Amino acid sequence: MSNRQWTLRGEHTEYTVAVPDHGRWLELVSWGPHGVAQGPSPVAYTGPTPFLTAGDYAPVEYATDAVRPFAGAELVVELPNGDRRVSWAFQEATGDDRQLRVTFADRVTGLHAEHRYRFAAGTDVVERWVELHNTGDTALRLVHAASAGFNVPTPHGGRVSYQWGQWAQEFQLDHVDLGQGRFTVGSAQGVPGHLFVPWLAVRDSADETGPAWAVALAWTGSWEISAQRDTGGLTRVTAGRHLTDGPLTLAPGEKLALPVVAGAYSDEGLDGLARVWHTYQRGLAGDRLDRVRPVLYNSWEATGFAVDAGNQLALARTAAEIGAEAFVVDDGWFIGRHDDRGGLGDWSVDDAKFPDGFDAFIAEIRAMGLTFGLWVEPECISPASQLYAEHPDWVYAVDGRPQTLVRNQLLLDLGRLEVAEFVHSTVDGLLRRHDIGYLKWDFNRPRTEPGRPGAVARVDLDGAHVANLHRIYEQLRRDHPDVIIEACAGGGGRTDLAMAARADVFWPSDNTGPLDRLAIQHGFLHANAPHLLSSWVTDAPGLFDPRPRSLAFRFVLAMAGVLGIGADIRHWSTEQRAEANAWIARYKQIRDVIMRGEVHLIGGPDQARCAVQYTSPDGATVVVLAWHTGRLDGPGLLPSRPVRLPLRGLGHRDVYRHGEQQYSGSHLSAVGLPVQWTAEHDAELIVLHRA
Ligand code: GLA
Numbered sequence: 001m002s003n004r005q006w007t008l009r010g011e012h013t014e015y016t017v018a019v020p021d022h023g024r025w026l027e028l029v030s031w032g033p034h035g036v037a038q039g040p041s042p043v044a045y046t047g048p049t050p051f052l053t054a055g056d057y058a059p060v061e062y063a064t065d066a067v068r069p070f071a072g073a074e075l076v077v078e079l080p081n082g083d084r085r086v087s088w089a090f091q092e093a094t095g096d097d098r099q100l101r102v103t104f105a106d107r108v109t110g111l112h113a114e115h116r117y118r119f120a121a122g123t124d125v126v127e128r129w130v131e132l133h134n135t136g137d138t139a140l141r142l143v144h145a146a147s148a149g150f151n152v153p154t155p156h157g158g159r160v161s162y163q164w165g166q167w168a169q170e171f172q173l174d175h176v177d178l179g180q181g182r183f184t185v186g187s188a189q190g191v192p193g194h195l196f197v198p199w200l201a202v203r204d205s206a207d208e209t210g211p212a213w214a215v216a217l218a219w220t221g222s223w224e225i226s227a228q229r230d231t232g233g234l235t236r237v238t239a240g241r242h243l244t245d246g247p248l249t250l251a252p253g254e255k256l257a258l259p260v261v262a263g264a265y266s267d268e269g270l271d272g273l274a275r276v277w278h279t280y281q282r283g284l285a286g287d288r289l290d291r292v293r294p295v296l297y298n299s300w301e302a303t304g305f306a307v308d309a310g311n312q313l314a315l316a317r318t319a320a321e322i323g324a325e326a327f328v329v330d331d332g333w334f335i336g337r338h339d340d341r342g343g344l345g346d347w348s349v350d351d352a353k354f355p356d357g358f359d360a361f362i363a364e365i366r367a368m369g370l371t372f373g374l375w376v377e378p379e380c381i382s383p384a385s386q387l388y389a390e391h392p393d394w395v396y397a398v399d400g401r402p403q404t405l406v407r408n409q410l411l412l413d414l415g416r417l418e419v420a421e422f423v424h425s426t427v428d429g430l431l432r433r434h435d436i437g438y439l440k441w442d443f444n445r446p447r448t449e450p451g452r453p454g455a456v457a458r459v460d461l462d463g464a465h466v467a468n469l470h471r472i473y474e475q476l477r478r479d480h481p482d483v484i485i486e487a488c489a490g491g492g493g494r495t496d497l498a499m500a501a502r503a504d505v506f507w508p509s510d511n512t513g514p515l516d517r518l519a520i521q522h523g524f525l526h527a528n529a530p531h532l533l534s535s536w537v538t539d540a541p542g543l544f545d546p547r548p549r550s551l552a553f554r555f556v557l558a559m560a561g562v563l564g565i566g567a568d569i570r571h572w573s574t575e576q577r578a579e580a581n582a583w584i585a586r587y588k589q590i591r592d593v594i595m596r597g598e599v600h601l602i603g604g605p606d607q608a609r610c611a612v613q614y615t616s617p618d619g620a621t622v623v624v625l626a627w628h629t630g631r632l633d634g635p636g637l638l639p640s641r642p643v644r645l646p647l648r649g650l651g652h653r654d655v656y657r658h659g660e661q662q663y664s665g666s667h668l669s670a671v672g673l674p675v676q677w678t679a680e681h682d683a684e685l686i687v688l689h690r691a
Pocket of ligand 1: 239300330331375442444488489490507509656
């Protein structure tokens, strides 16, 4: 650390910030590979700013409306009389080359802001957040309270990558060239949501595969990320909470930590950024990465709500036979749950569906060698439930206004202490009473009504819900360390870095149709590691994407992360079961490489070549999963030459074997691994061993 300039170092990345002489803000000097700070700052601006202020152009890290009155601020604070323009004066800085804390204070209100930075060990991800402390004697209203601004040099144009979606079509990776104006994605749903992923990448448009920067949020509620390129060529990304419930109040003496926003840098474009996120999320998983996520069978697509011991045991027997390791009973096992109109809230086993008792049923599953898993959706409530009859005031509602049903259900106000206790004790009780090793925690409706009946003052409903959700997950992980937790929200509606740190795996989409799923997983893996990607083999043609693909295609696709089966395997032929058995056995051999390997995303779902390469940490094993996308505009058309998959990150002189065939690393990268598609042969799993 030098006088008012500090450099933080990650694995290959450094991030340098400074407080200018006037002391009114912290600004970026450079963000890039080690050594990037030597040379003129790519983001500094000293030119004229007619009709704007210097702060509107400066690469400010966390701007109030006093600093950036026109171009947009991260923090807007209002006093009771309506006054705004909180203004910083530098106080002090502490830290080392891994973490930094720079404090500013506002003379008028006594508001302090600690700008916090931390490089997660062994990664190229800098975590940023701000801690506010009201040291004055007046309550302050936070009208806008984002977590961070990130400044990215884009002298030739800003190219933004983002992911949009909807239910059954999440994680659609798309790109836009920033013109003038603001590009914003977000959610006002009280969850990250299906519509956009809290992740955004920026590159200079003249540099498609070179330096790339991305941000992602660790916030499981409403959020916003926006990108704006100024006329001087700087793209500024602002990320943080979206205050759907109105301004937050910061009472005298009160402190507030805003959510972490993570910033990633890679020299290797979007594909390189994916690896940076993967390393980071493996770190978030900690030693829970070591636990094997079981090959599971989930009965949802086979039996829907019509769960009973007979059909589940029949499915479980076949699942065990083909090599599954866990059996998950999805929705429909509890009283009053015959369709989506009832039952939520009354979390007791429907004895009529398990006439010999639930524990005897679980014991039978366990006797087949399977871990038992169960679906829950504990934050939701059916109006017809007993719970609702007893506690109608537990749901979000605005006095005097109609309540909105989504999927025929209401939402519990998890921010209330008694509701949080109910939700925790419900799930904890199930885990204590029964032999459960896998939990699928679902959430099938966003919050619509921003109200708590009877509340006398404004409540930060979003913040309270998220805080209690995180706390309950943490308690469950602590008290039931062997239970694997899958986070789901009608598919991928609750996927963010805070959940990646608390859940073991995500259910990214209800859509398992092969070609749709290929696109969903392609987007997902750009922002999320394979250990978080739950994927099932389902029947073809399936519920969503009617374009059939071979069983091989569906298996290789589901192997890209954590393999599961969701098909109605009771009806599978002996040949299909044998094929499934062989795929599952192969998966078990390679899954460690999938979970820990260095990922390279090759091509994409709308290109003639589409594959994912996983290289084991020691470089000795390379697993390539490849799919025929059905595009007829590339090589592979009979009788043409095969598709070539360019592999990355291999030693040029190293030799890799696949059966009798040998390839040099140079050949695999410059010429590519050949794959010959035909109508019948539409997927490949290739394992290369370094000689
Ligand atoms: C959601 C989930 C599905 C399934 C159903 C059950 O849609 O995403 O996987 O669990 O709920 O109702």
